[in-house]
Amino acid sequence: MTTAIVNVFLKEGVLDPQGKAAHHALDSLGFDGVKDVRIGKQIVLQLETDDKAKAEAEVKEMCETLLANTVIEDYTIEIK
Amino acid sequence: MKVAVLRFPGTNCEFDTQYAFEKLGHTTELVWHEEEKLPADIDLVVVPGGFSYGDYLRSGSIARFSPVMKAVKAYAEDGGKVLGICNGFQILTEAHMLPGALKRNNNLHFISKHQTLRVENNDNAFLNQCEKGEVLNIPIAHADGNYYIDDEGLEKLEKNGQILLRYSDEEGNRVVVNGSVTSIAGICNETKNVFGLMPHPERALESILGSEDGLKMLKGFEA
Numbered sequence A: 001m002t003t004a005i006v007n008v009f010l011k012e013g014v015l016d017p018q019g020k021a022a023h024h025a026l027d028s029l030g031f032d033g034v035k036d037v038r039i040g041k042q043i044v045l046q047l048e049t050d051d052k053a054k055a056e057a058e059v060k061e062m063c064e065t066l067l068a069n070t071v072i073e074d075y076t077i078e079i080k
Numbered sequence B: 001m002k003v004a005v006l007r008f009p010g011t012n013c014e015f016d017t018q019y020a021f022e023k024l025g026h027t028t029e030l031v032w033h034e035e036e037k038l039p040a041d042i043d044l045v046v047v048p049g050g051f052s053y054g055d056y057l058r059s060g061s062i063a064r065f066s067p068v069m070k071a072v073k074a075y076a077e078d079g080g081k082v083l084g085i086c087n088g089f090q091i092l093t094e095a096h097m098l099p100g101a102l103k104r105n106n107n108l109h110f111i112s113k114h115q116t117l118r119v120e121n122n123d124n125a126f127l128n129q130c131e132k133g134e135v136l137n138i139p140i141a142h143a144d145g146n147y148y149i150d151d152e153g154l155e156k157l158e159k160n161g162q163i164l165l166r167y168s169d170e171e172g173n174r175v176v177v178n179g180s181v182t183s184i185a186g187i188c189n190e191t192k193n194v195f196g197l198m199p200h201p202e203r204a205l206e207s208i209l210g211s212e213d214g215l216k217m218l219k220g221f222e223a
Helices: A017-028 A052-067 B014-023 B067-077 B087-094 B151-159 B213-222
Strands: A002-010 A041-047 A073-079 B002-007 B027-032 B044-047 B082-085 B101-103 B111-119 B135-142 B146-148 B163-167 B184-188 B194-197
Touching (some): B014 B027, B044 B067, B044 B087, B087 B101, B146 B184
Antiparallel strands (some): A002 A041, B111 B163
């Protein structure tokens, strides 16, 4: 079995309203020195295959098709 | 005119949409998302508002893979007219039938109110009953209406007259409502047969309830 961890974030340059709101909250709580906050989502998939290369290729296709909207989002894939 | 109104699990504006077109004297037919074919002899497909699939993952991201959407895509590719309202707009962008994407509102709130809009272009099958520059009063109700498109895409929309509506004040000056790029509220595709907007024209049919500007918008499809 293979575990794939997908992280999806809004692209650089696309304003992240949730990150911005959390950033403001951290500022007002007195946490100094926070330069930027980006909020994304993590999707964890359990795959039947033991073939890591195959798993990565499949998950990439899943990201391009459904898991991320590549108009506004970037994603990273970690295979374990 | 015969109008097909799609229905996904979580759609909630299908009856209002039927009511609107029937009020204008047209026949309507609800089409369940599992259908692989659209009814024969239709003149328009409407993807109505709501919360298809609970807005899970991203608004519209799962509905776009419903069997009926394949038929809608083929219908549009043959030149058929398609209108997406609110969640319908989100579904059409997710399906890449319209450019850009709809993000969470910049203030993170669900915004539900009457909103004035300026008509940006009327040389299309939708807004031809409205004047360019005219200000309409139409309700909005969404959490993910923050339209995003990159600079290059925006230039193309502008050049090709694909921007339909912008959020404005009563004089027609742009206002920031949800963070949309240049206050865009509605667009169409390059061939001007697929339309999407966040505001709800089907909720503006009686002046006694605030506005009847929606009638004028929807009437455009009759021409």
